[in-house]
Amino acid sequence: MKRILRYTVLLSIVFSGCQKSHNKRFEKLSASRTGIQFSNTLTETPELNILNYLYFYNGAGVAAADFNNDNLVDLYFTSNQEADRLYLNQGNFNFLDITEAAGIDNSGNWTTGVTHADVNNDGLLDIYVCKVGKFRNIRGKNLLFVNQGPNKDGIPTFKEDAASYGLDFSGFSTQAAFLDYDLDGDLDMFLLNHSVHPNMTYGKGAQRLQSDPTSGDLLFRNDNGLFHDISEEAGIYQGRIGYGLGIGISDLNKDGYPDIYIGNDFFENDYLYINQKNGTFKEIISEDDMAIGHTTHFSMGNDLADINNDGLTDIISLDMLPEDLETYKTSGLEYPFPSYQYYLKNGYAPQYMQNTLHLNLGNESFSEIGQLAGISATEWSWSVLLADYDNDGHKDAFISNGIKRATNDMDFINFISNEAIQKRLATGMSLEDMAFIEEIPQKKTSNYFLKNTGRLSFEDVTSSWHEKTPTFSNGAVYADLDNDGDLDVVVNNVDEEALILNNLSSGNPNTNFLKISLHGGPKNTFGVGAKVMVYAGGSEQLQEQFVSRGFLSAVPPELHFGLGDVNKIDSVKVIWPNGMSQVLPSPDINTRISLSEAEAKDSVRVHYRKDAWEVRLTATQSEIPFRHKEPATLEFDRDPMVPFANTNEGPEISVADVNNDGREDLFINGAKAQASGLFIQQEDGSLISSQQDLFKIDEMNEDVSHVVFDANGDSWPDLLVVSGGNEFREGKRLQPRLYINQKGRFVKDSLQFSDLEINASKVKVWDLQNDGDLDVLIASDQLPLEFGSSSSQYVYLNGGKGNFKADTSDAYREFIQLPSVKDFLWADIDKDGEEDLIVSGYWEPIKVLKSVDGILRLMENNGLDNTNG
DSSP: OHHHHHHHHHHHHHHHHHHHHHTSSEEEEOHHHHOOOOBBOOOOOSSSSTTTOTTTTSOOOEEEEOSSSSSSOEEEEOOSSSOOEEEEEOSTTOEEEOTTTTTOOOOSSEEEEEEEEOTTSSSSOEEEEEEEEEETTEEOOOEEEEEEEEOTTSOEEEEEOHHHHTOOOOSBEEEEEEEOTTOSSSOEEEEEEBOSOHHHHOSOGGGGGSBOTTTSOEEEEEETTEEEEOHHHHTOOBOTTOBEEEEEEEOTTSSSSOEEEEEEOTTSOOEEEEEOSSSOEEEHHHHOTTSSOOEESSOOOEEEEOSSSSSOOEEEEOOOOOSSHHHHHHBOOSOOHHHHHHHHHTTOOOEESSOEEEEEEETTEEEEOHHHHTOSOOSSEEEEEEEOSSOSSSOEEEEEEOBSSOTTBHHHHHHHTOHHHHHHHHTOOOTGGGGGGGGSOOBOBOOEEEEEOSSSOEEEOHHHHSOOOOBOEEEEEEEOTTSSSSOEEEEEEBSSBOEEEEEOOTTSTTOEEEEEEEEOOTTOTTOTTOEEEEEETTEEEEEEOOOEEBTTEEOOSEEEEEEETOOOEEEEEEEOTTSEEEEEESOOSSEEEEEEGGGOOEEOGGGOOOOHHHHHOOOOSOOOOOOOOOOOOOHHHHOTTOSSOTTOOOOOEEEEOTTSSSSOEEEEOOOTTSOOEEEEEOTTSOEEEEOHHHHHTTTTSOEEEEEEEOSSSSSSOEEEEEEBTTOOSSSGGGSOEEEEESSSOEEEETTTTTTOOOOEEEEEEEOTTSSSSOEEEEEESSBTTBTTOOOOOEEEEEOSSSOEEEOOSGGGHHHHTOSOOSEEEEEOTTSSSSOEEEEEOTTSOOEEEEEETTEEEEOSSOSOTTOOO
16 A cells, blocks of 8 residues: 555656646757757867957857758757757757758858858858958858758758858958848848957047958948948948947838847947938947937847837847846946946947847837836846747747856956966966866856736746756747747757757647748848738737847748737738838738738838827927036945935926016026026027026036926016035035026025025925915935935925025924925825825835825825835
């Protein structure tokens, strides 16, 4: 009986384990199961290692495509130091190594990325491989394996012929992307390169305007099958400060022309090239450092796709921000703030070490929502692939992770910075010196799956979707390897076998799908650059036919749309690169369909919809002659523990008819060393500065808030300005300033508020006494130069003629004694006819002060105890 019981328990454990594995969305398939016996194995030598080639651990790529046109996706893996391998898909996850039989010979030197395109327009996908050359003892050139078609055994055969096409570049190549940038019908190529000497390239951002023959990016135009470098005339940066690791292509502004996003490592800006439709590009990040807000700092891979199904392509770029505090504290992280300010002054855009998600708002405007979306910290990340892995109609994210040795570890940095060690390394490394590398800690990390919630946020489902296994993962692709209607994942790993993840979603409820193959024009046979919109279930899904995605890799030229529980598709629309379109009504679900450019009859070039903001807002001729300028803050030097710069909070702006001419005028706060500005509107709508000499007297104040109101009852709007910003400990720079309006001209009343010095955060007015004139409430969020300290709030009652007196009576005591107030407003919270005061402050619950007959009392049990200001 005991033996039976023992067996029963054992079987329960076994079946429990099987059930647990089966419940995962992805199943890891072993090399013995798939036949893919590939590992990107690294061997360090004194001649080539992480200490003399900074990208030694970046890994290699993978390309997925049907190279023999049998409707099965094959796999090409690059190896940094050893031979690349090509695997033929024989169905049901059985792969055959056909490298030698296919005529693929790429071993030795240093290989990085791989992509594919039909370069010679014969309907067969060719393979383009990037390599490093002209560096130390490496003499590689980029390779183009031209597909010769399948032999009698169905094996695709290739001939290396890069030189004949002008694509045998020798330099520091990372990855290539094929696109028709000039819409002339054939495929051009953007070649992403990287520099190798970061310590030698620090300096002004203007260096990006110079040209470096080995590390500068290149754009090649296809002229009748021969590719010519037209980078300079097209406006492509070719400087040696570019450390290109990520490239993405998309028509970001929906004008019909492909744009280019480049992710650069280290201090150089990312590049966002907007196609000017005349053979040139305009790079908008370096031209305007707020074009898309801040970007990633150490940019890795990226992907461009529509994450919220609004018909606009968004941008996700990876960095190396860790999730756990220990790694964060032991890593060399952001530059010190003075260094950061130095980089900004030298022509670099704002960058932060975090993953970024730039939400496309239209009209070449973006909002960075990485932290809001929950994707900002995913460790040392390389590839990101936006695709619908659970077929629910929303694009999820796969992120590859890990590095063989974490060169940003502070202990190692301190060790290797030793002067004696540096002298030894400067003379060339020996076998004995290789021991230094063993001091670098390894950083194996699990890859991430992030599920798109459909609400501009992602949920980390790594543990529930697959078995978490720490790896050194780099290049990756998605592809439906077994043609079952869901996307599998393939990852190129360092020093261990490639990762093949079988997606088990198909067949489960609410996992409907549609796959679309495109057949383009005679010189763009796979329809690169085409847009496909699927309308189903009341939503629109957009995808574009660009295959170079993630990091060093290329996905198949087939578009996969998840449909969730939708059983009927309204229509599918494709817009081809030549501006022609076609609509396919109600195609079947759970199948693959093919669309051909030859069948497109409708020209839609003029029908590209304008973005919502363009439709609603029309630019006028008037411009505000004011640009807010915050000086470099010393706050982080003075108090390293402050969470943000209180000195750099930006201006307030108010609208009022100052001179009673029926036109609205503007007042804008200035920062320290910048006078606030009054701008009077003219008949033609233009704005001119007024009374600048008056406000220049107090230009050293950090003006943080103001209010325009009738202080003395003469029906002319007066102005009260308060200063703060944590700039001064005491003195007149912290005194509120009242300006009385004398029939359109302000005069400063120096007697009012002269008894008050306050590091103010906000000023507002209200008729507290119900006597017909407006009283003043001035808030403070901290004592000067003591962030986190408790401050006092102030109430000044109006005598009726613009004469104000502080009131500390019991009526306002509970407001005055609040420890920190950042902002406040009036609202009738309980609908009793009297306006109540709602207050927020740092790390404090939102508070409500009930107004009863002019007396302010804190409201108990307001339901806001768990809020945090």
